[in-house]
Amino acid sequence: MRxxxxxxxxxxxxxxxxxxxxxNGVCNICLQHDYKQRxxxxxxxxxxLDILIENHRGKHDYDCIIPFSGGKDSTWALYYLVxxxxxxxxxxxxxxxxxxxxxxxxxxxxxRKLGVDFHNFTPNWKVVQKFMLQSFLEKGDFCWHCHTxxxxxxxxxxxxxxxxxxxxxxxxxxxxxxxxYDQPEExxxxxxxxxxxxxxxxxxxxxxxxxxxxxxxxxxxxxPPLKELRRIQYRSVCLGSYIPWDVKSQTKIIEEELGxxxxxxxxxxxxxxxxKIECYLQGVRDYIKYIKRGYTRxxxxxxxxxxxxxxxxxxxxxxxxxxxxxxxxxxxxFLRFVGLTETEFMEIALSHGVSxxxxxPLKDTMGTKPHDFGAWPDYGEMPRSYAEAQLNRWRRHRx
Numbered sequence: 001m002r003x004x005x006x007x008x009x010x011x012x013x014x015x016x017x018x019x020x021x022x023x024n025g026v027c028n029i030c031l032q033h034d035y036k037q038r039x040x041x042x043x044x045x046x047x048x049l050d051i052l053i054e055n056h057r058g059k060h061d062y063d064c065i066i067p068f069s070g071g072k073d074s075t076w077a078l079y080y081l082v083x084x085x086x087x088x089x090x091x092x093x094x095x096x097x098x099x100x101x102x103x104x105x106x107x108x109x110x111x112r113k114l115g116v117d118f119h120n121f122t123p124n125w126k127v128v129q130k131f132m133l134q135s136f137l138e139k140g141d142f143c144w145h146c147h148t149x150x151x152x153x154x155x156x157x158x159x160x161x162x163x164x165x166x167x168x169x170x171x172x173x174x175x176x177x178x179x180x181y182d183q184p185e186e187x188x189x190x191x192x193x194x195x196x197x198x199x200x201x202x203x204x205x206x207x208x209x210x211x212x213x214x215x216x217x218x219x220x221x222x223x224p225p226l227k228e229l230r231r232i233q234y235r236s237v238c239l240g241s242y243i244p245w246d247v248k249s250q251t252k253i254i255e256e257e258l259g260x261x262x263x264x265x266x267x268x269x270x271x272x273x274x275x276k277i278e279c280y281l282q283g284v285r286d287y288i289k290y291i292k293r294g295y296t297r298x299x300x301x302x303x304x305x306x307x308x309x310x311x312x313x314x315x316x317x318x319x320x321x322x323x324x325x326x327x328x329x330x331x332x333x334f335l336r337f338v339g340l341t342e343t344e345f346m347e348i349a350l351s352h353g354v355s356x357x358x359x360x361p362l363k364d365t366m367g368t369k370p371h372d373f374g375a376w377p378d379y380g381e382m383p384r385s386y387a388e389a390q391l392n393r394w395r396r397h398r399x
Contacts, residue, residue, distance in 0.1 A: 013293070045243070066166075076254055097122070125380055202222035292349060295320075
């Protein structure tokens with residue numbers, strides 16, 4: 001197999017979603033960053049943010065809702081809006097089921113230091129398991145419940161508390177080209193269906209699981225009706241559409257001001273301890289991406305540093321060769337949670353391969369266990385009979 005074509009400036013390959021190369025081999029995401037750094041008047045954008053906030057300040061029980069994982073981006077958004085504007089937010093967390101101990105400590109420290117109200121929701125584990133397996137079978141991505149819950153559930157909270165302004169973190173144009181920096185990017189149902197839900201609606205999931213979940217189980221994962229959102233005159237926006245997003249400088253500030261702490265993460269090089277600390281199955285998600293697309297998080301991180309002129313391309317390729325594509329120890333936990341064998345896991349993941357990459361499992365090497373691996377909850381296995389039913393149905397539909 002030939003080597004994957006990669007951007008001549010960064011190191012993102014041709015198998016990345018939405019990627020296009022220009023005549024010089026530069027990817028559209030790098031070109032978007034050129035536009036971000038050269039053509040956006042960030043002072044004017046900040047004035048737009050000022051006006052947006054003043055139009056909503058003090059008119060409801062909360063000035064805004066801030067969806068919050070406890071990772072670097074949502075923590076920065078919360079910190080910035082409270083410190084810069086003195087807002088009273090309702091902080092809303094959708095707990096996907098795999099939060100790590102340090103993440104929970106960061107969250108507690110942050111909400112106490114900033115003095116904010118915190119709303120936490122954890123969905124039914126048995127429902128989540130079925131969603132995980134079904135989305136892995138169909139899309140090679142087991143995180144459907146997380147993607148949809150994180151973006152749909154806070155909108156239901158906005159309706160319940162009648163808080164029309166919702167602030168998210170970075171825009172999608174920072175990392176993909178579903179939108180670009182020269183386009184307005186509202187975090188609405190159109191974006192939800194375009195980027196978030198993997199092309200599977202909640203109703204699709206209900207039909208495909210053939211009665212294994214109820215309609216009521218699906219509500220946290222279903223985007224609210226537009227008429228309900230219009231009733232509260234909602235605005236759902238990315239903070240990164242108004243201020244330039246820079247994860248390294250922002251992380252340094254929340255470390256100094258809030259005591260926020262990074263962590264070791266499977267498949268993440270040591271210099272990026274701020275990245276994806278929210279989930280103890282992150283290594284599995286990255287491993288599946290490597291099986292499908294031939295690259296993973298080190299490519300993403302190195303490319304960000306190249307675009308911000310912190311790393312050259314040769315250094316980036318050296319990083320990739322050293323850290324990319326390890327088999328994570330957390331795979332054993334994932335297999336228990338969804339009732340699969342490792343052979344079945346590989347069969348499913350390989351079926352979602354993105355041409356021209358073809359993965360060779362015999363070349364995989366083992367990653368190392370993070371320091372807190374023994375503290376990750378491993379209870380809640382899926383009964384094998386449930387897994388077999390979903391697996392057999394998937395195989396029948398593939399014929």
